Amino acid sequence: MDALSSVLSRIALRAGVFYSGNLCGLHDFEHDVFKGHLHLIERGPITLHMLGQADVHLTEPTVLFLPRPQWHRLSADDGAGADVVCGTIALGGGVHNPVSASLPDVVQVPLSALPGVRALLALMRQEAFQEQPGRQAVLDRLCEVLILQLLRHCMAQGITSGGLLAGLADPKLGKALRAVHDDPAQDWDLPNMAAAASMSRARFAHHFKAVLGHTPAHYLSQWRIQTAQQLMQQGQSIQQAAHAVGYGSASAFTRAFVRELGISPGAWLMATSKGGPQTQH
Template sequence: MIVLALKVERWLRSADNFTVGMETRRWAINNLHVPINRLDVMDRLSLLLQRFSLSAGVFYAGQLCGIHHFDQDPARGHVHLVRRGPVRLTGMPESAQRIEQPTLVFMPRPDAHRLIADEHEGADVVCANILFGAGGRNPITDSLPGMVLVPLADLPGAEALLSLLDEEAFTPHCGRQAALDRLCEILLIRLLRYCMDQGITQGGALAGLSDVRLSKALMALHEHPEHDWTLDTMADLAGMSRARFAVHFKEVMGQTPADYLSDWRIALAQSRLREGRPIKALAQELGYANPSALSRAFSARTGLSPRDWLRRETLGASPTS
C-alpha cells in the first residue's frame, strides 16, 4: 500500500495533474492515508533536514588578527566564512590552505585547526558551530569530505546573504545573534545544494539524493523508516530492475541498500535518544518488531547497547554510529 500511496502522491503533485481537482485529492488522503501537506512539493534535501534539522551558532564575527586555535569537535561542524583575506588554514589532515578571496569553509567533522591572519592588516571572518539534529555523526555530514572549501563567487545567491550578514554583524540591532544564526543556516543550505549539484560528496545520503533514480527510493525510505522495505520495493520506486538497482545503489552510495536502511534507522534512533526518547517508544516507528529487536540492531551497528551508548554520549565521549 505504501508504494501505491507514494506513486499516487507523486502523480497528484505533478503540475499536469492538478486539474484532477479536490475530489481526487480528498480520495487520496482518505483512502491512501497521504497527509495533506505531503501533497505539496517536498524536495529531496528538505526531507533530509526534517529528520536532522540544521542549527547554526555564530560565535565570532569581525576582524581576526594573528593566530586563532580551534579544538577538535566530534559533536559539531565548523564554518569559517572569510569575507576578506588573506587567511591561512592549518592543522587539518588536508594540506594547509591559503585563502585569498572571499571563501566559505565548512568542516563537517573538524579536527583541531588554526586560522592565521596578518597581525596588522587582519582578516574579516565569521565563525559558527553547526549542528545537525542533536549533534554527533549523521547522514548529512557523513556524506561530505573532511573539508569543503568553496569560493563565494561560485556559490549561487551568496552575495545577497553576505550583505545581510555584514549588516547584522557590524550593526548593533536587537536580535542580532538570532539573525546571524539564521542567515548562516541559509548559507549552509546553499552550500549543501552546491555540494549535491557539483558532486562534492563521498557517497552516502547526499550522493544518493543527487541521483535522479535513487533519490525517488531514498526520499520514500527517509520518510517511512517504519515500512518493511525490500529490494523489490525500492527498485520499483527507482524505476529499475532489482539487480541493476542493487549494483547502482552500491556504486553511488558506497554500501548496499540493506546496510544503508539499517544505518538510517540507527541514526534516527541515536538522534531521538539524544532528545530523551525512550528506546521502547522508538521500535515500531523505526521498523522493528519490538524494543529488543531494535536494541540488537543498535548493538550490531555501534558495538554498544542503546543505554551504554547514551551514557557515553552524556559523558561527552566521541560519538560513533
C-alpha cells in the first residue's frame, strides 16, 4: 500500500455535497466546528473573501479547498452568476488531523492542473440534476475522489505547509512514516525509525523535526492515539485499543491520551457517541 493510502485507510475521509448549480450574489459559509469546505468552480468569475486575508479572484475553472473550519464568503455576478459545486470535508481525528494540518488555509488549484477532473465533473453534473436512487451518496463519493486527487497534487507539487503530507512526499521520511503507520505497535524507538528511513539517527531526528514540525517520538504518540481512537469507535475496548497500538497497559495509554488530548479515553468515547468533538487538541 502506498504512503497516502496507508494514512487515509486510518483517517476516514467523508465528503458531503450540499449545493450544485448556479451561484449568484453573496453567499456566506459559516465556521463549521468539525469540517472544512470544498468549492469546485466550474465557471466564474467568482471571488473568495476570508477574514484577515486578501480576496482571491478567480476567472478560470478552479478547485478551492479550505481544509480547516473558517468563515468565508463567495461572491459572484448577480446576473450571470457562477457554476459551482460546494461540499463539506471531514477527516477522522477531527479538524486537527495530520492531513489537514499539513495544508495552507486555502488550497487553490486550476482544474487544468488536475488530470481526469473534467470526467469527474461530468459525472457530478449528471448526478446533480437527475433524481436517481442514491444520488446524494454518489455525489459525496465523487467529491471524495476529487479530494484524493487534490491531495495527490499537493504532495507532488509541494503545496504543503510542512507536516504529514510533506513527510510522505519525502523519499526517506516517507519510508519511515509508512512503516510506523502500518505497524504502530512495534517498538519504534529513534534507531528503528531512522533505520526504516535509511538515515543516521541524528540526521533523521533533525530532518524529521524540520519537515513535520514534531519530534519522531511526539509524532509516534499522536499516531498511536489517533489509531486507537479509530479502534475504539469500531467497538474495541480501551484496553484492546491500547495494546493494539503498542501500549503495555490501559493506564499507560490513558496517561498518554490525557497528555495529548486533555481528556480521558472513556470521556472522549462518551463525547463522540453523543456527537461531540472527535478530538480535544
